[in-house]
Amino acid sequence: MRSAVLAISVLLTLTACADEPDSDSSGSATAPITVQIRAEPEEAAVYRSLVTAYEEAGGGEVELVTVGREDHLTRLSTAFASGDAPDVFGINYREYAPFVQRGAVHPIGPLLAQEGLDTADYYEEPLRAFTYDDALQCMPQNISSLVVYWNRGLFEQAGVPAPKAGWTWDDFVATATALTTGGVKGVGIDSSITRMAPFVWSSGGTIVDSDEAPTRTTLHEPGARAALEAVVDLIGTGATPSKEQLAAQGLPEQFMTGKLAMFLSSRVEVPALREQRGLDFDVAALPVMGKPASVLHSDAYCVASSSENRAAAAKFVAYAVGQQGQTVTALGGRTVPSLRSVATSPAFLTPARAPASSQVFLDAIPYLRHTPVTPSWPEVEDVIGTQLQRAFEDGVPLDEVLAEIQKQADPLLQRQ
């Protein structure tokens, strides 16, 4: 992972010479375009139906390239560095800043305004996350948040009450310990900062000194440290899977097989969990340490600055994030729509299909925050994840890894 991140930053450094077509040539609105999206094989089917729907609705020809998780950024960086970029590409807000910094992204705001799209119809938090240099760079298509997935069957077996909105960290720990019996563990914890961030914020801490222009990490300061300490204590109770169990099977798979009663994730797990016959699951809000908080998960469509068919690219993006496009992706089950009217429609809330409490994702929206948008963030995230894993799985003292995070991550933030 680390080497991939490094390779990508090296590749992006080479992008400086990307050719820039003059701003007047935005091409015909139905010119053929290439769209590159990060998608797993099943998810790719959802995007194929989106493209088919778009073409039937009178859009131009779209060549859809779906690439797997790890290969997406490699292909994208190479394509930009060599001037062969797709017209439209999908990207997570944690990863788009380096592309904007190298001039690879054409700010999408004015393009979408021409298509008659009003950003006021969309949730604000993802729009904020994709705003960089005071301009909306890419158009978010989803607004997911971190929630607790829980197995109803295991809760009933252990005689533990269902999680309630606003439950505290202490309730959460008590629930996890009560659920830990025999072959079942109470809760699975992942060491990545996107999983830990809500607890850090909830207990009044911060990840970095400034969200706009971060210069150093602040995980060692009291608020953040208290949250991480609480997680280490939870792991100390034995209510979480051991290092060997984690190595043998991922958290979602342990949850599917009834070895794990709860785990934290975004909306993305839903289709896989729905496919498990006999698994009765639901979602609940994150437990609260101080004030409620959750972390944004969002992907957006960006238009490449090298695109010669910007009008067609904008038309496609407007369709994909519009009423019809978002309904198609919402029915896939994997995304929480960024368009308010679709998020509150049956296409997303689908009371007949698990999870029954999809509303939880929408209830978290007022408390959503996003991790800093800064070019070196992917590398910083990598450092924090690796170090926290040492504390969570190998029993390295928390202060030692926090000092290591400062030592490795702060120079990365100051580099630009």
Add this chain to the structure above:
Amino acid sequence: MIALSVVFLAPLVVMVLGSLQRPLQPPPNGLDLWPDPAEWSNYSTVALFMPLARLLLNSLLLVVVAVPVTVVVTSMAGLAIVTARGRLRRWLIGISVLMLLVPTAALWVPRVVLLRGVGLADTPLTVALLALAGTTPFYVLLFALAYSRIPTSLLEAATLEGLSPYAVWRRVALPLARPAAVAVAALSGLYYWSTFMDPLTLVSSPSNWPVALGLRGLSEMEAALYPIYLAAAVLVTAPALLAFGIAQRSFFSSVERS
């Protein structure tokens, strides 16, 4: 020997058995190997996730073109190194080793820029263009090593007899380096059948991708659909195994004769 074969065959057996499991089952607790009943329909399901026939054809085309070109180019380059004199020879070997040290990631961008410049960046045969550059300097060094065992006097005598450099290569050197040629053909065949990083960065349209890249895409399927991924893996591995089965006799005979 038998124990060793078991070690190397085990992953293949697990792959084939896994491809016959029923999809959409919860992941097993421990090793649940024997499929009951065998789910042959997994093999037809693969086509729903990738255009299998098209990609297999692309890969086949790639191997058929790239392997002979690689053997010809690298065997000629190897001979050039061996027939060069003194300092030039050391230089050529030095350059080959230096090129081996260049990390592949550093070549992605220059390759795309170059191929795009000449308008060859998006065909099923784009990756085969690497064969014109010998695929990797390692093959060139392999040939140089094989030729260096031919007595210099023999090559010099052939030149004195009036043979052109091409005839020396075709009629003297290459026949004497047959094991090296077979080895390079086998290695490069395997390389072009299984490469996914080159087409990922070089080939824009998914319809021109080779089957290894299609398979790579499937590797991120949900755990519950893994039997389908393994079925695809069997379909991609089978042609390579088949080719090995057919070629192994000539491979071993050529190695033993030398």
